[in-house]
Amino acid sequence: MIRTVLVANRGEIARRVFRACRRLGLGTVAVYSEADREAPHVRDADRAIAIGPAPARESYLDVARLLEAARASGADAIHPGYGFLSENWRFAEACRRAGLTFIGPSAEAIRRMGDKTEARRLMAGAGLPVLAGSAEPVADAGEVELIARDIGYPVILKAAAGGGGIGMARVGTPTELPGAFATATRRAQAAFGRGEVYVEKYLERARHIEVQVFGDAHGTLVHLHERECSIQRRHQKLVEESPAPHLPAATRQGLAAAAVVGARSIGYVNAGTMEFLVAEDGGFHFLEMNTRLQVEHPVTEEATGFDLVVEQLRVAAGERLAWRQEDIVQRRAALECRVYAEDPAKGFLPSPGRVERLALPSGDGIRIESGVEAGSVVSVHYDPLLFKLVAAGPTREAALDRMARALAGCVVEGVRTTIPFLRRVIESEAFREGRVHTQMIEQGAFNA
Numbered sequence: 001m002i003r004t005v006l007v008a009n010r011g012e013i014a015r016r017v018f019r020a021c022r023r024l025g026l027g028t029v030a031v032y033s034e035a036d037r038e039a040p041h042v043r044d045a046d047r048a049i050a051i052g053p054a055p056a057r058e059s060y061l062d063v064a065r066l067l068e069a070a071r072a073s074g075a076d077a078i079h080p081g082y083g084f085l086s087e088n089w090r091f092a093e094a095c096r097r098a099g100l101t102f103i104g105p106s107a108e109a110i111r112r113m114g115d116k117t118e119a120r121r122l123m124a125g126a127g128l129p130v131l132a133g134s135a136e137p138v139a140d141a142g143e144v145e146l147i148a149r150d151i152g153y154p155v156i157l158k159a160a161a162g163g164g165g166i167g168m169a170r171v172g173t174p175t176e177l178p179g180a181f182a183t184a185t186r187r188a189q190a191a192f193g194r195g196e197v198y199v200e201k202y203l204e205r206a207r208h209i210e211v212q213v214f215g216d217a218h219g220t221l222v223h224l225h226e227r228e229c230s231i232q233r234r235h236q237k238l239v240e241e242s243p244a245p246h247l248p249a250a251t252r253q254g255l256a257a258a259a260v261v262g263a264r265s266i267g268y269v270n271a272g273t274m275e276f277l278v279a280e281d282g283g284f285h286f287l288e289m290n291t292r293l294q295v296e297h298p299v300t301e302e303a304t305g306f307d308l309v310v311e312q313l314r315v316a317a318g319e320r321l322a323w324r325q326e327d328i329v330q331r332r333a334a335l336e337c338r339v340y341a342e343d344p345a346k347g348f349l350p351s352p353g354r355v356e357r358l359a360l361p362s363g364d365g366i367r368i369e370s371g372v373e374a375g376s377v378v379s380v381h382y383d384p385l386l387f388k389l390v391a392a393g394p395t396r397e398a399a400l401d402r403m404a405r406a407l408a409g410c411v412v413e414g415v416r417t418t419i420p421f422l423r424r425v426i427e428s429e430a431f432r433e434g435r436v437h438t439q440m441i442e443q444g445a446f447n448a
């Protein structure tokens, strides 16, 4: 049984989880830093508790303060959202020890999949294809060179404890190696407190396609089909959609089957995402598993008609999964555009400041998940996501047209945003035709 849920997060995702709680009649508790005193998510909950200063380390990442907020508010469950502590197995474990239900997978599953080299080993062991590379973190640039000579350039260096595209470096030639190794190690250390990196074959012009999985504690595990997420800057997603366009049926089925086999092999419970890189020839490789709700979960909800967050809450309370695999079909096409306070003309540099004006579109097939309102301040301390614009329709063309109109109808003043850039993506011939790969933005495919 869960009665009251504390959301250890902020912005649009905190609001999204509160909405699901209200649907189930559960009580809600918000937490907020000093910077977020006036934030919309604070007003959305039944109760709100201050947890410290603006820097995330002293508030949204402070386990002791969060547990104390749960105790003080009488919450019996914690939803971590995404980012912050959502993939921190120690936090999940600390919740359990404090007698709280962690709305997500087991601490053990988070720990095993959070170590990317261990995840690669586990999934290879379960029979999933993984890219050639190092089985363990590498000791130095010399070791990378030996591996790269063997598997061939280009290769990519990745943080073993990584996430959010941080600490990743593509290496095209041996001369780039020492510098890239030093940079990747330094960035990984700064971001994750662990400098270890590993090496993988770099796949050119690949597509990032992921599969939503969902398990319950009674042995059922299903998939909710795929999401195409290749439009990325800095290895971070900007546009996502479901179904993935122009995916051969064999590849689509192969991805779903592999995702289910992989997640089952570790007894996965609750919502998770199996990420893959799909090569130009249709071959695919396991990339990583995200053991949490994804930013882009709404495209799956709009495509299938199911509420993932409601189901997270039900399954965390010990209930059986409400869905049968054969009932989960992509009934519609759905797209999501992430609107960030960033300046695409300056390499997507964050553009903090006050949102002076905000007018958002509405209408058939349009869904908005917003963490801000007019007057909100986009802080330098947090991810500058303003809102997510989701458009769905009976066909991909219909969804695209709705998205194009919705983007044109957004008014945001006070900060620079990704909207003009997103409009060029959505209206481009390449995107309309579904010809996408992960390097398109950096190669300037959508430049003005």
Ligand code: ADP
Residues within 6 Å of the ligand: 131, 156, 162, 163, 164, 165, 166, 168, 200, 201, 202, 203, 204, 206, 208, 232, 235, 236, 275, 277, 287, 288, 438
């Ligand atoms: P993170 O956990 O930091 O998000 P991922 O492993 O999920 O890291 O990779 C993020 C993105 O980086 C991928 O979607 C892809 O664009 C790029 N990438 C990662 N590994 C490779 C690779 N081996 N070859 C080509 N691109 C890659």
